[in-house]
Amino acid sequence: MPIDFSLTDEQKELQKLARRFAREQIAPVAAEYDAREEVPWQVVEKLHEVGLLNAIIPEEYGGLGLGMLEEVIIGEELAWGCMGIYTIPMASDLGITPILLAGSHEQKQRFFKRLTEKPALAAFALSEPGNGSDAAALRTRAVRDGEHYVLNGTKTWISNGGEAEVVVVFATFAPELKHKGVLALVVEKGTPGFKANKLHGKMGQRASGTYELVFEDCRVPAANLLGAEGDGFKIAMNTLNKTRIPVAAGSVGVARRALEEAAKYAKEREAFGKPIAELQAIQFKLAEMSMGVETARAYTYYAAWLTDQGLPQAHAAAIAKAYASEMAFEAANQAIQIHGGYGYMHEYPVEKLLRDVKLNQIYEGTNEIQRLIIARHVLSG
CATH class of the missing domain: 1.20.140.10 (Butyryl-CoA Dehydrogenase, subunit A, domain 3)
Incomplete structure (x- = not known):
């Protein structure tokens, strides 16, 4: 079968939609929100209206179920308008992906509903102040206590961290096991003991919110564990x-x-x-x-x-x-x-x-x- 470099009619229409959106909705406000260091929520809401927000969520859970090729077609167009604004939906997909990969049917139903019924974002919390690229050296600690995990620690450089409805947090339950002692928990917005501090003074991508996340005796239901203990890394x-x-x-x-x-x-x-x-x-x-x-x-x-x-x-x-x-x-x-x-x-x-x-x-x-x-x-x- 010959190699085919052409896009399907559906992909071409998706490209046209994203290109028009970038030109009409993103590019005109990009400089303003860069200067203000604010998330343009009206753009996020319009992304949701046209179906370009959280579009990788499968159809059975309320999304479009787009594949990676469709995701990158959209991504090029939105980033043409503003890389900072594009980072908002891109980082949300980053937060969605661990749930797609390791979440149970019940977890997908529960968490994805929060991301499809209204304009809402997800986030991915791995980096810490002392170990940005050393993902196995986590200091954020998760201790099992009955039907909950108690989280303590700090994450940093987390895109969408303060706006997100759900944040996938990676923590260690057994530091001596290094990467084998890491788990992944979904922390929902408003959970007691979870605080987000916005970081200011970024060189660029200032329309995207970047946060330090602080967990102080934050009790997360064990039902929010993705996969098993040790699967986090x-x-x-x-x-x-x-x-x-x-x-x-x-x-x-x-x-x-x-x-x-x-x-x-x-x-x-x-x-x-x-x-x-x-x-x-x-x-x-x-x-x-x-x-x-x-x-x-x-x-x-x-x-x-x-x-x-x-x-x-x-x-x-x-x-x-x-x-x-x-x-x-x-x-x-x-x-x-x-x-x-x-x-x-x-x-x-x-x-x-x-x-x-x-x-x-x-x-x-x-x-x-x-x-x-x-x-x-x-x-x-």
Whole structure:
């Protein structure tokens, strides 16, 4: 059977919907909410109205049941409008994924209903102040007490952490067991002993809420345990192996926006008596940006296809995430260079593209961690 690179009619319609939404609902307010460091709830509500929020939840639980390829098609378009605003639904899908992977039918019914009956978000709480990339060295402690677990500890850099209806929290029940002593608990908004403190002063993605989560004798029902005790590390890693792919898609969206803005400006700006688009030095920059966008998109689609086929995707996801995020940062950087002094000012959107996409090299596992994953795959043969 020949390889088919075309999208289905349904995927094309989904792409059109997401593209129109980004142009009409996200791009016009992106700079405002970046400056205010606030979550644009009216955009979240409209995402829910058109079905683009929490769309990976299966149909039987009230969602659209979209696959990974559909998720990345949407992701590129929304991130074109604003990577910070796109991080809101992307991080919600990150919080949903552990429940999809390890939740029981009853848990999916219970938690997903909270995410589909109204505009609502999920979150994923793994990172801690002292162990961002060392996921096996958790200090947040979960102690079984009858029909509850008592949580104590602090999580940080948690997207949607203060807004989320449900937060999947990873904690240790036996520190001496390291990664084998980790469990995953779903903590619901409003649970006593659970507090969220918003972090301010971020370089970029300021329209997305980032939080420190504090748990002080927080009693969580044992019925909220995903899988079994000891499954937490595996659940977290399997989640990240999937959700790095939407980060790559967002990076492609940012890079495409950088290319479009740079090409538009190059055709308008004149120097030495002609548009700078006619200068070979500018053309080479635009060509490099285009090469990066097309290559990153193709590989991101490949990683998404592997996921949808149920094939191993950790290696491909790591490549897609690392390559696309670094390519996008360079594309934004070159877009600023083409704009010259204007690119350094808020008047044009390219400086924000650079600030926003830097985080894509850090969250969902730093790109250094991605290189470790890739190297292990190479060395394993």
